[in-house]
Amino acid sequence: MSVGSVLERIRNLRGSGASKQAAPRVDLTGQELHEAVLLLQDYEASGLGWFWASDREGRITYISDCVAKLLGQERSAIIGQPLQSMFILERDEDDPVERTLPLLLSTRKTFSDLQVRAAIDGKEMWWSISGRPQADEAGEFTGYRGNGNDVTATRQSQRDASRLAQYDSLTGLANRHRMGKRLSATLTAYQKSKRSCAVMMMDLDRFKAVNDTLGHPAGDELLKQVAGRLQRIVTEPGCEIGRLGGDEFQIMIPDLDDRGRLGEIARTIITMISQPYQIEGSRCVIGASVGIAIAPYDGINSEELIRSADLALYASKGGGRGQFRFYSSELHSEAERRRQIEEELRDALAHDQMHVVYQPIIDTKSNKVVSLEALARWTHPELGEISPGVFIPIAEEANLIGALGDWVLKRACAEAAGWPGGVRVAVNVSASQFGNAGFAAVVAQALAHSGLQPERLELELTESVFLGDENATSDMFAQLKLLGVRLALDDFGTGYSSLSYLQHAPFDKIKIDKSFIRGVTRPESRNSAIIASIVSLADALKMDTTAEGIEAQDELHAMRALGVKQIQGFIYACAVPPDEVSAAMLSGTWVIEPEGPSKYRPERRTVLRKVGLIHEDHRYEAMMRNLSRTGCLVEGLVDVPVGTPFVVDFGDGQLAVAVVRRSAGATQGLEFEQQLVDDGAGGLCTRHRVSPYILAQVAAPQPVAGAGQYPPQPGMPLSIPRFGQIETSKVRTKVA
Known part of the structure; x- marks a missing residue:
């Protein structure tokens, strides 16, 4: 113009x-x-x-x-x-x-x-x-x-400011504010449309050790790599991953309530996060614990759902870390019990509530006891026997594991000194004990006070001891070997850098983790090839091998055929008190003949709990005796013919359709229509649950003490119960 x-x-x-x-x-x-x-x-x-x-x-x-x-x-x-x-x-x-x-x-x-x-x-x-x-x-x-x-520059500045308000500046993941806002909006919308939404809470295990040993810049780099791995693992439609602060992460997955799939995602997260990291030229290994809650089953709004996921995370960490847990209503009482245990654990040693038991380790060829592993036990005056799977993780969190470990070491040395012959005692050593600069002096003191010969003491270490300073770790190994004690690498094969550890650390024994034993006799399993390789490696390095967790004859035969030198497991003996050890070793030689089932049955789990059996419009109460992925054994009903359909009510909305396959007297064997899935805590759960939205819309039966009747549909007459019921307290307690 x-x-x-x-x-x-x-x-x-x-x-x-x-x-x-x-x-x-x-x-x-x-x-x-x-x-x-x-x-x-x-x-x-x-x-x-x-x-x-x-x-x-x-x-x-x-x-x-x-x-x-x-x-x-x-x-x-x-x-x-x-x-x-x-x-x-x-x-x-x-x-x-x-x-x-x-x-x-x-x-x-x-x-x-x-x-x-x-x-x-x-x-x-x-x-x-x-x-x-x-x-x-x-x-x-x-x-x-x-x-x-x-206005390009101004808009970019506004966008950056907006992103800083919603995203974590370190990892690029959503921050706590955005995750909370997104979850609240999603649950509000989904409540109207009756849709589900899963939330995972994840904490990193041993992250503090990386910060303490390598510094905060290394910790920041580690968090970035963790975020990258999470983004590659979790790719479900509509999902969002956030870092809430520190080493705490949250994952939101809309429209997913399949606990089988959620368990697979959680297992993958734990496995991938636990693989080694290269940080500023150093190699470090961490772990992860995951808690899972699902709306609307475990909470309707964001506050309830996050509280449930946090409780599940707390339970997974308490179960030994490196695990996942689904939320259940039982976790509230479990959390309260854990708090009580933590408070009273500090006084347990002082009040003589702790004691040591010993599990024999057997020579594969002669069946002679060559060593005994010292295991801590706690008898609470009110709660009774408390499982080490409960109090050991609590001791680690409360920084009591060092004191507990030192006490077990001294007690085991004192008791083993009175055993005849050259039988060794094996003592577990935690990473915090090993990382203490004075640990070698503690070992020397325990040997001196007890009079136990150093070569009869075997210290069992896991790969976690290598997370500290490399020079300090090497120095500690050198000090312990100067004392003359033996060193064993426990849980071998579960980490990711065991071979490099064997190259430098002066181990005398490798303990093969029981995860490699399970399924070793199945034709399609590769575990036998892995175990054979471990045995060959140990032989070349002049190390002994021990297979842990052997329970069945077929597993024992496989270990013998593969050349494993020592066996530890229930097929020989469980842990026994020190007086039984002394009595068994009076002659100087303790021989134990293996006794156990011909084949290992990994699916069958002994349980003892009440369940509901729903048939037509009646709900009966029964006692479940054992449980597998495919079925269960129940007792309490009589005159139940084979082929009878039931719905098994496990509680918490868990219903499983089943059919009677075996029936004898008051005992029925049920086969599930859909297999159960792993609940992350060593148990089983249903893949899906009945939504509270559905229960609110139908006339659902309510659990009662004894037989109950469901409200019938309008126009339907009440039926007469078809089966007789006896009190479950009168049913025999021996598992079939």
């Missing part, structure tokens, strides 16, 4: 008194008009802003030359095009304002500071445009005149 035409437009603007949107008329001389045009051109050339105009149909009638150049077109090619063609009219998904340029133009009203994205290929540029409607002398709309300016 020529200067003359621009001058004409200014004259028209000056004389257009009919426009309701025009500025007050200013009379300009020819020279002033010429100066105005020059000012217009200088303003456009400066890049501070530009001008545009359109006709009544929204076609461009004027555009600044600088804009045409940015769009990569001649100005003449743009004239006559729709105004919207200059922009990418896509609304930002985070922008709650739904106004669009076409909508604003159709209203024929003034607008200002509307941010639009320029239609430029390969470059993101944002403009802020304003426009004023124009009218002729008759008051008829003739089009728009307006201006614009570049």
Whole structure:
């Protein structure tokens, strides 16, 4: 457009008194008009802003030359095009304002500071445009005149600020604020549509050790790598991963209530997070614990669901870490019990509530006891026997594991010194004990006070002892070997760098983890090949091998065939008190003959709990004696024919459709229609649960003490119970 035409437009603007949107008329001389045009051109050339105009149909009638150049077109090619063609009219998904340029133009009203994205290929540029409607002398709309300016930098700054408010600056994951907002909005919407949503809470195990030994910059780098792994693992539709702070992460997975699938995801997370990391030239290994809760079963709103997931996470960490747990109503009482145990554990040693038992380790060829592993036990005056699977993790969290471990070491040495012959005693050593600079002195003191020969003491270590400072670790190994004690690498094969440890650490024995024993006799299993390789490696390094957790004859035969030198497991003996050890070793030689089932049955689990059996409109109470993925054994009903269908009510909305396959007296063997899945705590659970939304809509039977009846559907008469029921307390207690 020529200067003359621009001058004409200014004259028209000056004389257009009919426009309701025009500025007050200013009379300009020819020279002033010429100066105005020059000012217009200088303003456009400066890049501070530009001008545009359109006709009544929204076609461009004027555009600044600088804009045409940015769009990569001649100005003449743009004239006559729709105004919207200059922009990418896509609304930002985070922008709650739904106004669009076409909508604003159709209203024929003034607008200002509307941010639009320029239609430029390969470059993101944002403009802020304003426009004023124009009218002729008759008051008829003739089009728009307006201006614009570049706001790309401002918008990027706003976007960065918005992202900082919603995302973690270190990992790039969603932060606590965004996760909370997203979860609340999702659960509110899903409550109306009766949909499910799973939440996983994850904590890193041994992360503090990385921070303490390698420094906080290394810890930050580790968190970044953890975040990257999580993003590669969890790819379910609509999921979001967040870092809540420290080493705590949260994962939200909409529309997933399949506990089988959730268990698979949790196991994958734990496995992948536990693989080694390279941080600033150092190799480190951490772990992960996961708690899972699912809406609407475990909570309707975000507060309830997060509380349930946190409780499940607490239970998974208490179960020994490196585990996942689903929320259940039992966790509340379990958490309260754990708090009580933690409070009283500090006084247990002082009040002589702790004692040591010993599990024999047997020579594979002769069946002679060659060593005994010392295991701590706690007899609480009110709670009775407390499992080490409960109090050991609590001791680790409460920083009591060092004191407990030192006590077991001293007690075991004192008791073993009185055993005849050269039978050794094996004592577990925690990472915190091993990391204590004075640990070698503690061992020396225990040997001196007891009089036990050093070669009869075997210290069992796990790979966690290698997480500390490498030089300090090497020094501790050297000090212990100078004392003359033996060292064993426990749980071999469950970590990721065992071979490198064997290369440098002076171990005398490798203990093969029981996870490799399970299924070793199955034709499709590769475990036998793995065990054979471990045995060959140990032989080459002049180390002994012990297979842990042997329970059945077929496993024992397999270990003998593979050349494993020592066996530990229930097929020979469980842990026994020290007086039984002394009595058995009076002759100086203790021989134990193996005794156990011919084949290991991993699926069958002995239980003792009440369940409901639903048939037609009746709910009966029964005692479940054992449980597997495919079925269960129940007692309490009589005259139940084979082929009878039942729904087994495990509680917490867990219902399993089953059919009677065996029936004898008051005992029935049931086969499930759908297999149960791992609950993450060594137990089993149903893959799905009955939604509270469904239970609220139907007449559901309520559990009662003894036989009960479901409210019938309208118009249906009550039926007569088909089966007799006896009190479960009168049923024999021996498992079939």
